[in-house]
Amino acid sequence: MNNSLKYIFTISACTLLFFSCKKDTLEVEPVNEFLSNNYYQTENQIGSALIGAYDPIGWSMAFGQWISPTMFGEIRSDNANAGGDNTNNDQPGWQEFDDFTQTNTNTVIHPMYRRNYVGISRVNTLLELCKAESPAVDVYKAEALFLRAYYHFELFRHFGPVPVITDMLEPENVNLKRSTMSELMQQVVDDCSAAAAVLPVSAKSGEEGRATKGAALALMGKAYLYWADLKNDDALLFGKAAEAFQELVDLGIYELEDDMSTLFRFNVRNTKESVFEIQHNPLWSSDWSWYEGIDGNGMIQLCGIRGLCSKHPRYEAGWGFMMVTPSLWNHYLSDDTIRRDVAIASDEELAKEITDSILDCKTIVDQTQSNPVDYTGYWQEKYPNYKAHAGTNVNGGNEHLTKAQNTHVFRYADVLLMLAESIHRSGGSDAEAIQHINIVRERAAGPGDNTGSYRDASTVMAEKGWNLLDLIWYERRAELACEGDRWFDLVRSGRANASLFVGDGDKEGNFSDNQLWLPLALEETQLAPNLTTYPDQSLFQ
Numbered sequence: 108m109n110n111s112l113k114y115i116f117t118i119s120a121c122t123l124l125f126f127s128c129k130k131d132t133l134e135v136e137p138v139n140e141f142l143s144n145n146y147y148q149t150e151n152q153i154g155s156a157l158i159g160a161y162d163p164i165g166w167s168m169a170f171g172q173w174i175s176p177t178m179f180g181e182i183r184s185d186n187a188n189a190g191g192d193n194t195n196n197d198q199p200g201w202q203e204f205d206d207f208t209q210t211n212t213n214t215v216i217h218p219m220y221r222r223n224y225v226g227i228s229r230v231n232t233l234l235e236l237c238k239a240e241s242p243a244v245d246v247y248k249a250e251a252l253f254l255r256a257y258y259h260f261e262l263f264r265h266f267g268p269v270p271v272i273t274d275m276l277e278p279e280n281v282n283l284k285r286s287t288m289s290e291l292m293q294q295v296v297d298d299c300s301a302a303a304a305v306l307p308v309s310a311k312s313g314e315e316g317r318a319t320k321g322a323a324l325a326l327m328g329k330a331y332l333y334w335a336d337l338k339n340d341d342a343l344l345f346g347k348a349a350e351a352f353q354e355l356v357d358l359g360i361y362e363l364e365d366d367m368s369t370l371f372r373f374n375v376r377n378t379k380e381s382v383f384e385i386q387h388n389p390l391w392s393s394d395w396s397w398y399e400g401i402d403g404n405g406m407i408q409l410c411g412i413r414g415l416c417s418k419h420p421r422y423e424a425g426w427g428f429m430m431v432t433p434s435l436w437n438h439y440l441s442d443d444t445i446r447r448d449v450a451i452a453s454d455e456e457l458a459k460e461i462t463d464s465i466l467d468c469k470t471i472v473d474q475t476q477s478n479p480v481d482y483t484g485y486w487q488e489k490y491p492n493y494k495a496h497a498g499t500n501v502n503g504g505n506e507h508l509t510k511a512q513n514t515h516v517f518r519y520a521d522v523l524l525m526l527a528e529s530i531h532r533s534g535g536s537d538a539e540a541i542q543h544i545n546i547v548r549e550r551a552a553g554p555g556d557n558t559g560s561y562r563d564a565s566t567v568m569a570e571k572g573w574n575l576l577d578l579i580w581y582e583r584r585a586e587l588a589c590e591g592d593r594w595f596d597l598v599r600s601g602r603a604n605a606s607l608f609v610g611d612g613d614k615e616g617n618f619s620d621n622q623l624w625l626p627l628a629l630e631e632t633q634l635a636p637n638l639t640t641y642p643d644q645s646l647f648q
Contacts, residue, residue, distance in 0.1 A: 200215035263292075389510060406514075443585055
């Protein structure tokens with residue numbers, strides 16, 4: 108749901124002969140002009156404004172920079188390096204994220220920040236100026252509340268507690284200060300609760316990607332989960348997270364795809380496992396001069412395999428970002444190779460899969476084209492640069508940027524793992540938590556009925572000497588690899604530390620607790636001096 112809202116402002120012009128001009132002829136009301144005070148009047152107008160509020164969710168780029176939360180959550184963590192070309196300086200802002208060297212002048216942080224507040228501003232304008240009333244408008248307003256919660260939550264995950272904004276701001280009121288974590292999370296929860304009470308259980312055919320009751324419950328549960336974790340393991344908040352996730356499960360409309368690999372195949376969108384995913388559309392013209400108009404998924408080209416032989420039958424070469432680390436490859440247990448191979452492609456496996464003689468290539472992957480510091484021989488494969496994407500943009504534009512694979516925000520497997528964690532950490536039944544984990548583990552063993560053919564949670568814990576939380580951390584990293592949650596999971600749970608990056612050069616040497624949250628951009632703190640560059644620990648209450 109990311110087609111940009113485009114208001115068309117036109118002023119009628121009249122060609123007047125000099126001998127017929129009269130003052131009363133020139134003083135006319137504009138007849139084809141919409142302003143904020145006369146636009147939000149009808150159901151159709153509110154629906155169009157809502158499309159504009161959705162739009163920033165789908166931005167792969169904004170204000171001249173790549174801003175993917177998926178890339179950030181992987182590159183910042185021990186799952187991936189920045190990658191890029193062989194200069195070791197491709198996209199400097201992302202190299203800084205990778206190496207923990209960014210400051211408040213990093214070129215990417217301000218676009219990340221602005222993207223979310225642009226969305227919040229559009230939502231607040233819609234809600235405040237809406238004059239129409241109808242059942243459809245009630246749903247539109249509920250979707251807007253979900254979006255406001257989503258944008259605030261994304262800001263928190265990157266920057267920590269930031270200002271909560273629920274009204275249209277006048278220029279003289281922009282000197283805000285950071286809200287506390289509890290103020291922000293309470294707003295997210297309240298917006299999600301109000302949205303869930305109105306939103307439909309499922310989207311209509313042709314309207315996939317719109318917020319649903321399940322999406323609102325998933326976001327509410329995740330907000331409670333982060334809030335509980337960062338508030339000294341608050342069992343009551345973990346319990347509220349479990350309630351939200353359980354209500355989602357009880358809707359009874361979500362299932363795991365039998366074959367996990369189908370989730371990431373070409374042209375597979377909005378499956379039965381999808382709770383909420385960002386829609387990427389190749390049909391709109393996109394180019395480098397209009398970054399926010401790129402409706403495709405920019406990650407596809409950006410994170411494709413650099414130096415790949417052009418004769419490869421499935422994939423086009425990409426630009427080599429988000430290069431997977433050996434740490435992630437080695438994370439998978441010996442009987443978990445199906446999940447590993449869904450997430451990661453290795454140079455070795457690519458070479459085994461297709462011989463040079465078949466491809467007429469001297470080298471399957473030319474590593475000399477890649478970042479020599481970050482090169483590992485492992486590539487993400489959940490957002491692959493399929494050859495089939497070529498030519499899908501029928502409206503012209505840059506084909507590099509108009510690839511239509513959707514971005515998963517909430518998958519049902521993720522919900523089951525978060526439910527299991529919330530039950531366990533709230534002091535609930537571990538047996539119940541294990542049941543949810545085993546649903547995910549069974550699917551990980553491969554397609555079909557795998558009952559009895561996979562190691563269940565209890566067996567793995569016994570053999571590895573793990574407790575239940577150890578298993579949950581294993582499962583989240585294995586199941587959600589290359590989908591953007593890793594760094595945020597590490598930060599919220601207090602597991603982000605230098606030991607994760609041993610042997611990884613700059614990452615290990617530069618990491619410190621000051622790097623848990625991104626700084627606010629210098630431009631923001633100059634505009635609003637009450638804002639602190641980093642969140643003070645006192646705000647996490």
